[in-house]
Amino acid sequence: MKTGYLIDMDGVIYRENNLIPGAAEFIQTLLATSTPFLFLTNNSAPTPEDLAVRLEHLGVTGLSPRHFYTSAMNTADFLSETDPNCTVFVIGEGGLLAALHERKIPSDSIRPRYVVIGEGATTMERLTKAHECIERGARLLVTNPDNWCPVSSEKTRPGAGATAAFLEASTGRRAYYLGKPNSYMFHRARRKLSDWTLNELDTFVMIGDTMETDIRGAVEAGLQSFLVLTGSTQMDNMGDYVYQPTSILQSIADLTNEIKTGKASDRLNGSVVANGKGQPSKSGQRHQTDVFAFHKPRPRPAMTK
Numbered sequence: 691m692k693t694g695y696l697i698d699m700d701g702v703i704y705r706e707n708n709l710i711p712g713a714a715e716f717i718q719t720l721l722a723t724s725t726p727f728l729f730l731t732n733n734s735a736p737t738p739e740d741l742a743v744r745l746e747h748l749g750v751t752g753l754s755p756r757h758f759y760t761s762a763m764n765t766a767d768f769l770s771e772t773d774p775n776c777t778v779f780v781i782g783e784g785g786l787l788a789a790l791h792e793r794k795i796p797s798d799s800i801r802p803r804y805v806v807i808g809e810g811a812t813t814m815e816r817l818t819k820a821h822e823c824i825e826r827g828a829r830l831l832v833t834n835p836d837n838w839c840p841v842s843s844e845k846t847r848p849g850a851g852a853t854a855a856f857l858e859a860s861t862g863r864r865a866y867y868l869g870k871p872n873s874y875m876f877h878r879a880r881r882k883l884s885d886w887t888l889n890e891l892d893t894f895v896m897i898g899d900t901m902e903t904d905i906r907g908a909v910e911a912g913l914q915s916f917l918v919l920t921g922s923t924q925m926d927n928m929g930d931y932v933y934q935p936t937s938i939l940q941s942i943a944d945l946t947n948e949i950k951t952g953k954a955s956d957r958l959n960g961s962v963v964a965n966g967k968g969q970p971s972k973s974g975q976r977h978q979t980d981v982f983a984f985h986k987p988r989p990r991p992a993m994t995k
Contacts, residue, residue: 694726694883694891696876696913699741700733701840701899701921702942709748710920712943717745719949721752726883726891730876732834732869732903734762734808734850735783756886759879761833761850761869762786762808766793767878768868769831773803779823781816781853782808786833801826807854807865808833817856824861830854834869836903840922870898871907880913897942899923901931909933918942 697703703713720727729741736744738755745753762782766789769776777798780786786808790797805820805828824830836849854865869875880894895914898904899921908915917923917935920942928934938958939945948954 691892692726692887692890693893693895694728694880694887695720696728696730696879696883696894696896696908697942698870698896698898698900698904698921699729699731702897702918703729703745703750704748705921706845707748709750710941710943712941712946714748714750716942716946716949717750718752719946723949725949726887727757728879728883729758730870730879730896731758732761732836732849733839734760734765734786734789734833734869735810736760737785737788738763740785759875759882760785760789761875762789764875764878765806765808765831765833765868766790766795768874769793769795769804769806776803778802778804778806779820779828780806780808781810781812781820782806782833782850783810799823802828804829804831805857806831806833807850807857809850812853817853817860820857821860824857824863830857830861830863830865832865832867832869834903835867835871836869870903871910873907873911876907876911876913880911895936897939897945901927901933901935905931905935906933908935916945918944 702710704710731741738758738760741758742753742755762785765786769778770793777796778790779799779802780790780797786806799819802823805823807830832854833850835851837851837855838846839849840846851867858865876896883894884891893914895916896904896908897916897918899918901917901923905915905917914936916937916939918939918941919925
C-alpha cells in the first residue's frame, strides 16, 4: 500500500528560524525513498521558491518548488476553476500576487469581482478601498481563516482572518475562507500528489500540529491525520475537540524509521485524551463537553473561524 503525505510546516518542520530536531532527516528519508509528499501551508505570503530557499538556509537540501502548496496557490486554483474570467483587488504579499498572476487573474481596483485577503501588513487606505469594492458588489475571499499564527512559544502574529474580520465588520458581508481546514485545499493537494504518482497512491496522511486547521481539515476531507506535539496543540488540549487525529506523535522524527522500513512506529492512538499528568486517559472521553473544555481560559478569539 503506497502512502502520500501532506505535511504542515510551521510547528512540524521548523519553529521560527530553527529546525525541529529530526525534521531534516525525515525530509531526506522521504526524498531518498521516493515517498510522495507535499508541504501544505496556510501562509499565503511566500512563494514555493521562497519556501524552498528558506528550508535550504535551515539545512534541508533537495527540495524544489513543486514540493510546496500554499493557501495562495489554493486560492488561485479555486478562482481559476470556479470563475476563470474574474478580476480581483488584493490585500496580500508576493506569494498571493504571484499565484494569481500565474493563473492570469487580473487585478482591478475599480470594480473587481472579488476582494482577496492574504497574509501581510496593510494600510487603512487599502482597507478603505477594499471596503468600497465590497460595497459595490465584490465578494470577500480569504486565503485562510487564521486570526493569528504562532511564531514561537512566546510570540504570535496577526493572520489573514484578522484582516478579513475588519472588513466583515465594516461591510456587514461574510467572507469565504479557503486554506486549511477547508476541504478544497486538501482535495486539490491530494489531486496534485495523485497526478505526480499516476494515481498509484492508496492512502493519504495529513501531518500537522494544529487541531483547528490540519486535523479538522483532514477529518472532513476523509484523510488520515497525524498530530505532532511540537507546535500549537499539546496533549492536555485534546479534550477540547470532538474530532481527533488518527495518531499522535511526539515529533515528526517519530516517522523517519517508519518511512525507511515500512513498519509502523510507536504512536499513540488518536482516540485517547491526555489526563492531568499528560498521559492517555483510559476513559477515552474526547468531546467538547468534557470537563477539560470548561475551565480553560479563552483570552481571545479562536485561531480560526
